[in-house]
Amino acid sequence: MLRSLVRLQSHVGSILSPSHMCPRSQQFRFALNYSSATAERRRFYQDVSISQGEGGLYEINLDRRKLKTPGGKLFTVPNEALAIAIATEWDAQRDTLKFYTMHLSTLCNTALDNPTQRNKDQMISAALKFLDTDTVCYRVDEPHSLVELQKNEWDPVLHWMENRYNVTIGSSSSILGPEIPKATKDTFRQHLNSYTFWSLTGLEYVITQLKSVVLSMGMIDRHLTVEQAVLLSRLEEEYQIQHWGSVEWAHDYDMFELRARTAAGALFVHLTSESSTVKRKLMQD
Amino acid sequence: MAALSSPLRTCRGILKELRALQGPTYKRSLAYNYVMEQFRKNKVTGERYCRAQHEASHDSHTYLCLLASTRTHMALHNLYHAKGEISIEQSAGLVGLRLPTQPGGKGWEK
Numbered sequence: 001m002l003r004s005l006v007r008l009q010s011h012v013g014s015i016l017s018p019s020h021m022c023p024r025s026q027q028f029r030f031a032l033n034y035s036s037a038t039a040e041r042r043r044f045y046q047d048v049s050i051s052q053g054e055g056g057l058y059e060i061n062l063d064r065r066k067l068k069t070p071g072g073k074l075f076t077v078p079n080e081a082l083a084i085a086i087a088t089e090w091d092a093q094r095d096t097l098k099f100y101t102m103h104l105s106t107l108c109n110t111a112l113d114n115p116t117q118r119n120k121d122q123m124i125s126a127a128l129k130f131l132d133t134d135t136v137c138y139r140v141d142e143p144h145s146l147v148e149l150q151k152n153e154w155d156p157v158l159h160w161m162e163n164r165y166n167v168t169i170g171s172s173s174s175i176l177g178p179e180i181p182k183a184t185k186d187t188f189r190q191h192l193n194s195y196t197f198w199s200l201t202g203l204e205y206v207i208t209q210l211k212s213v214v215l216s217m218g219m220i221d222r223h224l225t226v227e228q229a230v231l232l233s234r235l236e237e238e239y240q241i242q243h244w245g246s247v248e249w250a251h252d253y254d255m256f257e258l259r260a261r262t263a264a265g266a267l268f269v270h271l272t273s274e275s276s277t278v279k280r281k282l283m284q285d
Numbered sequence: 286m287a288a289l290s291s292p293l294r295t296c297r298g299i300l301k302e303l304r305a306l307q308g309p310t311y312k313r314s315l316a317y318n319y320v321m322e323q324f325r326k327n328k329v330t331g332e333r334y335c336r337a338q339h340e341a342s343h344d345s346h347t348y349l350c351l352l353a354s355t356r357t358h359m360a361l362h363n364l365y366h367a368k369g370e371i372s373i374e375q376s377a378g379l380v381g382l383r384l385p386t387q388p389g390g391k392g393w394e395k
């Protein structure tokens with residue numbers, strides 16, 4: 001059902017696409033391009049390569065054509081590592097293009113097109129909203145073994161976070177969650193302000209995947225690996241799996257998808273925020 | 286601090302994933318050359334490469350996780366979800382149930 005709907009939509013999109021007359025239809029086309037993320041296209045190119053264009057930005061070339069974003073902009077990324085990772089994603093596609101497996105390309109498209117037209121402040125607010133309902137701050141009262149598990153697994157990360165940023169977060173088992181002091185949010189807001197627009201796009205993506213600011217920051221600060229962060233984010237589910245057994249087509253499927261998305265987000269943040277410099281040893285007389 | 290596997294293992298893991306993606310000619314790909322170069326560059330030598338080793342190691346581990354998880358996710362997707370809508374019998378079978386078949390059973394009444 002869903003698939004046929006998507007096919008219908010892309011069909012409608014191709015009929016409408018020649019009409020550039022009014023901005024509204026263009027906006028509509030824009031939305032369609034984004035909604036067709038689950039649709040599959042035939043692979044229309046042989047070679048994928050990268051090249052450095054104006055301003056030192058890297059571009060992706062499919063055969064001789066330059067890759068563009070769904071919004072029609074030239075697809076450019078700030079550094080070589082990211083360009084190569086994206087070229088690998090495009091090269092990895094077999095007969096059809098599976099856009100839902102190309103997480104890094106998707107993130108770049110989002111950062112370049114900014115389809116929701118937001119600025120940095122709005123993104124930071126959206127990201128920090130998750131702190132109020134952070135996964136690791138909500139605890140259960142029963143059963144006893146799960147209470148213990150949450151305490152043993154989540155507390156160390158929470159404490160590490162509180163020490164690292166010198167803030168108070170705390171946890172609670174009430175339905176309202178813990179009371180997060182304003183000072184904590186201000187600290188995080190200030191910290192997130194130091195990120196670039198691109199890194200924030202990645203960071204917000206990770207936070208919405210893990211449903212936790214604490215786990216996301218723990219991973220971005222390289223305190224946790226992706227596997228650990230995903231495990232901690234799914235702690236209650238893992239607990240239930242221990243009791244009731246794992247179902248491959250639901251549990252494992254979800255977990256690997258979450259891992260892939262989280263890893264892509266984390267890599268995206270790191271690659272767009274770092275600047276690597278080579279420092280040579282001083283000559284000694 | 287996150288416990289990471291040794292850089293050599295991570296490097297091998299990434300190369301294995303690249304090979305799975307690109308087939309036997311993977312050594313000619315951009316990614317292969319870049320990964321090899323990075324792992325060689327970031328080795329500890331007399332000349333210090335000014336990037337904490339842990340950072341590079343964590344990033345390579347993250348990339349390995351991305352490649353491996355995407356591959357496994359696709360495999361599961363193709364196995365269970367890529368065949369369109371499955372029949373009622375099959376969906377009942379997924380949770381270990383069978384549809385009633387005998388005449389006069391539930392669902393048989395006119």
